[in-house]
Amino acid sequence: MGLLAWVMMGLAIWHYTIFLPDRFWGGIVGAFVGSLIGAIVVGLIIYSVKVSALKIPGEKATDVSVVLYAIPGALIGMGVVYLEGMRRERARAALAEDA
């Protein structure tokens, strides 16, 4: 259940990337992947630290706070993809200038 909630949260946050300039590595799809992976991984890390065991929260363990664990992960994931996109863009521009 926790996994479902994290994926949902990751997908929800991803929708707002439409307001950002498309500099993500892999474009909007790259942002999607970053958001989902980030939401799941960070959600899992936070929850595992909380319960001191690496596991996905089940039906009973999933509450609103567990759902919110996905938010930093989704943002970090998308941020990483965005920064990588910018880095590649700059590298491409530099290459073009050199040429």
Added chain:
Amino acid sequence: MTDRRRNTLILLIVAGLIAASLAAIATKKTRLGLDLKGGVELIYQAKPTAQSKVDAESLNRAIDIMRKRVDQLGVAQPEIQRSGADEIDVALPDVTNAARAEDEVGKTAQLFFYDWEPNVIGPTGKPAGTGESTVTGGPRAGEAQFGLPQYQAVVRAAKRAPELRKTDTTWSKGCTPAQAGGCIYGSWYLLEPKHEKVLLGPEETEANLFTEGKFKKGPNVKVVRVNPGTVLVQARPVESTAGKVTQKSPNSYFVMKDDPVLTGADVKNPRQSFDEGGGGSGAPNVTFEFTGHGKSVFQQVTKEIAHRGQEAQLPGTGGKEAVQQHFAVVLDGQLITTPSIDFTKYPEGIDASTGSQISGGFTISSAQELAQELQSGALPIKLELISNSQVSATLGKTALNQGLVALLVGFGVVCLFLLLFYRVLGAIAIGGLLIYGIYFYALIKLIPITLTLPGIAGLILTIGVAADANIVIFERVKEEIRGGRSVISGIATGYKRGFAAIVDANVVTFMTAFILFALATAEVKGFAFTLGIGTLVSLFTAVLATQAALGAMGRSKLVTHPAALGASRRGKGWTFDFMGASKWFFSLSGTILLIGAIAIGGNGLNFGIDFKSGTRIQTAFVKPVSESQIESVMKSAGYGNAEIQKFNNKSIGGDGFQISTKTLKPDKVKGIKAALDAKFGSGGTGSGSVAGTKNFSSTSIGPTFGKTVANSAIIAIIASLLVISAYIALRFEWKYAIPVLIALMHDLLITAGVYSLTGREVTTSTVAALLTILGYSLYDTIIVFDRVRENVPRMPRAAFSQIVNRSMSEVLTRSLATSFCTLLPVLALLLFGGETLKDFAFALIVGVASGAYSSIFIASPVLTHWKEREGSYRSRRARIVRELGAVPAYATVAGGAPEDVEPAKQRKRNVSIFGSGAAAPGQTGDEISRDEFQELVRDLDVEGTPGTGPGRSAATGVAQKPRRTKQPEQTPPEVPNGGQAPRDPAADLTPEDLVLKDDKTTPKRKRARNKRHGRR
């Protein structure tokens, strides 16, 4: 073959099939499922035994044996089938006693014959032998007072080393006696040492002990493995001196070396009889004969037993009873009898040529039961009942009526919509739907498909799918006619161009139905099967049959006027900037998902007993009853924790109660019914008494069943997504598959969010509906993507967002129409269907609505964003921005007309109308005969005078090819600066350019085609 001949042939085939279908409908019976006619359904999960693994062969053997047993029960039209990898679904129509059905169908009935004394294990862990009568029971062998409590027996058994037989399934490469996991090795028990209690067992694996979640590993519990070669056998039932069984299942066990000399397979012709021989008690028993092998082994073993007895007798002592040795008969782990072998009477063993008998503690019915079990044979595998449900016949009939009403209403509203929206075309589509209905009903009877409530849901949904196919084509036909084609030409082109999109959409629906059928539980299989078959049949009736009908009516006044087809008005069209507004729709979706995710955290999902396990009883009462009265009955029956809810449901005849409790076996449910009947009925047990309950139905789901359902749903979702992606990637390009996946994910998650917010129960029907959404919500996406694919080569200088905007504006009406048309029958399901159908309908409504939305506002913008990163589209966009300052929503040519440049390939094909031929006017690229060409010329004459008709350019009076003169239906958006703006660089050709270009090229093409024609 000419069109006319082709149409005639198709219509003849259609008519022939209608006649055959009507004959089948009149002569064949409809098979109704349990939910529609009442009965008992048992779902078993197969577990391996030492003798057999769970595989296709053992499951099929088990099914054969179960079928024999069901036949002995005298059940008409039973259905026993495999479900998933290790389940067997037994549907017994008209059976009302679930407890008896369970007893007689799923019992393993494994019969073993042991030489008793050498196999009973003593405290040393070795066979006790003849001397230890305290272990074996001596002359009272196998009696409960000599056995050990189960806990101690397990502890003793666990000390023994493994001994494998070559017949054991564990005796295979890769499995070693020391190995615990992965292989089937002996049996596992969960002990509570503090109270010397066996909590659970025997189970085949350690993991099985914790599957139900009832117990957790910890310091208070201990897992123990009894190695193969050792078995615990329960002592004989305790009998009174009068021979009556007082304790059927005593807590007394013997630890035995698992080395049977004979099995049930060595027995033949078992029957219930009476002990009437010399000195016989007259008690019921079971007589049988041995097979050839059985005979010789039996004689040999009884001889050995007799010799042992003889050797044990001390010289000079008279009493032989004290030393006589025994033969033990064990059925499903419990001793039935332990007869002694009289060595004075049978020193050379017992000649089994006249057969043998099993006696002791039988009633007539229990002896009959055993005889029947032996007759049908032992099940090769162990079967665990994981779900059982009982539906009353009245309840089934009501559900059937509700389903049929929903079906008729659904059909009616779809017909009404088609008629109002498409007029003559709609009437033809209705004809197609009627034919579809006849074919489908005939197929249900012919195959035969067992019609269940979910099956009816599938059928209703396919009405929508069939109508959708017509809508897609009709919208295309209207578009072609509005674009300047003649009616006949428009029909031919509309069918041709709409067909690809319909095939794509139907193939995806069919593939999802197939995956659902292959992986889902039995209840959902009915839905998947009808959906799959219906999709195929609808493809035939909605496309081929209606096309032939329209083609045949081609000359009729009914279809030659555009107004009759609802195509007289030039559609105002959509001028909305879909891509520009997508950010707001993205935000909307994001917010909905955000709310959904928080709702899942706050409320969770309300999983039904299908997932959580338990027993649910639904019943009405013959007289007014209160919740507290039921509660007190349940409390006295030992179910104080039962939840009791009052509800109103037409199916059970108005007010009723739902009782939810932990998972109960059928006999316990029977006990509850009896208690409720006795409490609220007219009293007494005689023939005049009236039962207190009416329309009693129950469903019991074990914990493993829910897990199986959830796992199969996850596998089905993943498999569907993979197959859908592969198909989209193949038919379009791989970049089109990703937005489709994102849109599907969006639909599924939004549906989950809505379920969480509304608190609606999630059942297996919901899962089936969700999986259907996977297939169906693609319908609209494929329609949009198909048009994008078509427009890409037509707009060689436009930005991708402009192409998508243009595509959306062209297909939005049909997307809305198809979704609306599917929602109509689903709405009928929700309003008129029974509880199960309502479950389906709710999930489908949310999914279909979300699917239509996501195809327009999620999938297309994602595709746009992604494609615009490609070099060519990036440079197009940059060029447009450079020249205009911004990218307009729609690509336009000078004067504001939408850009519509034909790709080279299309242009070439168009010319063929005037060359060697086309299948029909306007149906480009195919051959036509001379007659058809003349027909085409006549058609063009009907359209109007040269230079003014829709087939001609009003501006130039020059004859244009229909494809080229096509005007898009939407009003072009305003060009920046009120039309005085510089020419849009996306539009490199004006209509005039096109005409001039055509004029130049046409003669050349004509010549080329004539040459080719001449060569043939």
